[in-house]
Amino acid sequence: MPRSGNPRIILLSGPIGSGKSRLAAGLVGRHGARMLRTRDLIRAARPGVPEERMALQRAGAALDRTDGGEWVKTALARLLDQMSGEADPPILVVVDAVRIEGQVAAVRSAFGTLVHHIHLTAGEAALADRYALRKAAGDEGVAFEAARRQRTEKGVEKLAALADVVIETDRSNEDAVLTRATALLGLYPRSVTPLVDVLVGGQYGSEGKGNVVGHIAPEYDLLVRVGGPNAGHKVFGDPVQVYYHLPSGSRRAPHARLLLGAGAVLRVPKLLKELGEHGIEASRLSIDPQAMIIEDDDIAREEQLAKGISSTQQGVGSASANKIMGRAGMNIRLARDVPELRPYLREAQEVLEVAYLRGYRIMLEGTQGTTLSMHHGPYPFVTSRDTTASGCLADAGISPMRVRRVIMVCRTYPIRVGGPSGPMEGELSYEELAARSGIPIDELRTTETTTTTKRQRRIAEFDWVQLRRSALLNGPTDIALTFTDYLGVGNRGAYRVDQLNQTTLRFIEEVERVSGVPVSMVSTNFGWRNVIDRRTW
Structure with missing residues (x-):
């Protein structure tokens, strides 16, 4: 019976x-x-x-x-x-x-x-x-x-x-x-159960999203990423893990399935190399057939952009534009047109529906930062897509009704890539940051080198207006505050909130007042046990 x-x-x-x-x-x-x-x-x-x-x-x-x-x-x-x-x-x-x-x-x-x-x-x-x-x-x-x-x-x-x-x-x-x-069978629920947590950057990118993802990724059954290889996400390991296309928790959560949505932009040789480096099998990764392919010509076309807006020149913007113009008969390729990707091709909606029906916990990892949004950033000093939580959801093909939490990652001193990358409030020198933090200037310069283009970053004071605007755009439920060692190198030895210095504690309080949401995670360093977890979920 x-x-x-x-x-x-x-x-x-x-x-x-x-x-x-x-x-x-x-x-x-x-x-x-x-x-x-x-x-x-x-x-x-x-x-x-x-x-x-x-x-x-x-x-x-x-x-x-x-x-x-x-x-x-x-x-x-x-x-x-x-x-x-x-x-x-x-x-x-x-x-x-x-x-x-x-x-x-x-x-x-x-x-x-x-x-x-x-x-x-x-x-x-x-x-x-x-x-x-x-x-x-x-x-x-x-x-x-x-x-x-x-x-x-x-x-x-x-x-x-x-x-x-x-x-x-x-x-x-x-x-x-x-x-x-x-x-x-009643497998289509009569109401939508929120199963998706969205993680986005709240500033100009390089907020430390990868390491936050690495911390929470083991809690999820499906990891989703959108965007393109113009942003590299780092996760601490031996050696350090770098992800350009794949979700940053791919190795921290080896049981989780992986998905690249229809809004992703792919550089095939770079993706295949990444798959090999991280040992990702075709049965684990799904790529939507309508993801866009970056061609050699796309990269060549973006070389001139570096002179005007400090583009990473990875061809993402050019390929995205081609996807729009290709409706008129241009010779473009999508993932479904690439023989090497055929073992990975599965429609994102089918993968997501199975996840919803089985009650999987899902994490959607955004790329770059809110202030680089094509629509909501200081145009023309922006990237080629909408980097807000809603933009990432659209690229992934996930309804806002599915969202459970929105985690916005912010660093204590925001950065922009070097060169003519656009306005940044309160820019300061590495000498000043070294004096304030107690971190050697050579270490700061090494840390603040871009993952993709290896260029020196510009750095600035925390922008409270930017925080409030990003909170309005993303509707976060949580803030992950990173680079708190820049508020005092002694924070690197903190494993509990009460071990953080007073400057940091006051900073956290003000971030919560301005954003209206709790600081649920505090990153103290780039290493093992580097995130103080204050979540209640």
């Missing part, structure tokens, strides 16, 4: 060619269902029965005569007992297929409301056409008319009267059938 926590049971019925096996495969692929094939049970109960349709039909009918179909319930109960000891049992079991009323009645009697019965049907012409195209084992030499004349097969349409839903598969394509079945 079923116990609390047992999986849902889906009984499939319908004539030959109605699409039962395809629906079963879809439930396995999308929802991780476990399959119970009655043809396998028949051969187990009747050793020696050949893998041939007519022989299997006769053997199944003989089993039905013996106990009225109870044998299907018995096999199902055995499978559920086996699964009960698994660490991560499936939430669905699919029986492909039930053939008589007695089988349905026996399973329903034993498992009650856990059972859902889906009957598939189609017009006779459609069934015949599909049968002709089938290459199923055991169908060879058996004409459609002969298979349909078998006694049990002739009566299978009677099961439609017992089913929870009847789907005419010649009026719905394969995806529509799976969608309707999923809805029947």
Whole structure:
């Protein structure tokens, strides 16, 4: 008998060619269902029965005569007992297929409301056409008319009267059938459960997002990243890990699946190298087919931008522009056009829907910083995309209704890349910062070198107006404050809030007053155990 926590049971019925096996495969692929094939049970109960349709039909009918179909319930109960000891049992079991009323009645009697019965049907012409195209084992030499004349097969349409839903598969394509079945099972929730935490930079980028992601990544089941390789995110390790395309928690959370959304921009040689360096397999990473590809010409076109706005010259902006203009017939490539990426191609919406249905915790990692937003930054000194939380959600294909937390990362002394990169309030020298912090100037200069272009950064006083504006744009629930060692090198030895110096404690209080949200994480250094975690979630 079923116990609390047992999986849902889906009984499939319908004539030959109605699409039962395809629906079963879809439930396995999308929802991780476990399959119970009655043809396998028949051969187990009747050793020696050949893998041939007519022989299997006769053997199944003989089993039905013996106990009225109870044998299907018995096999199902055995499978559920086996699964009960698994660490991560499936939430669905699919029986492909039930053939008589007695089988349905026996399973329903034993498992009650856990059972859902889906009957598939189609017009006779459609069934015949599909049968002709089938290459199923055991169908060879058996004409459609002969298979349909078998006694049990002739009566299978009677099961439609017992089913929870009847789907005419010649009026719905394969995806529509799976969608309707999923809805029947209640796997599409009636309300949206917030499962997504978004992490964005609140300044000009290089806020230390990568290391914050590295700290919390083990808590998530799916890590998502958007943007392009014009920003490198660092995570402490031995050696230090650098991520240009991949989510920064890829190695800190080895169990988590990875996703690059449709709004990502990819440099294929750099991505393939990154995959090799971090040992990422195709089964773990999904790339949306509509992600844009950076070509050599894109990089060449951006060389002139460095003279005007200190571009990283990675071709991201040019490729993004091409994606817009390519609608008019330009010769552009998306991820779906790159042979080397085919093992990774999966539609982001399908990956995300599976994650929602399974209740996965998801982290979306933004890139660069809010003040570099194409739309909301000091144009033209901006990047080629919207870097706010809402922009990242759009690029990833995630609804705002899915958001649980928004973490905005801010550093105590914001930076901009060197050169004509645009206005920055309260710029100061490395000599002044060294005197204030107690950190040697050579160490500061080494730290403040860009990951991607290896250029020296400009540095400035904390901009309180910028903080407030970024809070308005992103609606954060939490602030992650980084580079607190710049408020005193002694903070590097702090592992609790009360060990931070008084300047830092007052700074945190004011950040919370201006932003209106708590400082939930405080980064004291770039190393192990470098984040003081004040979260309540």
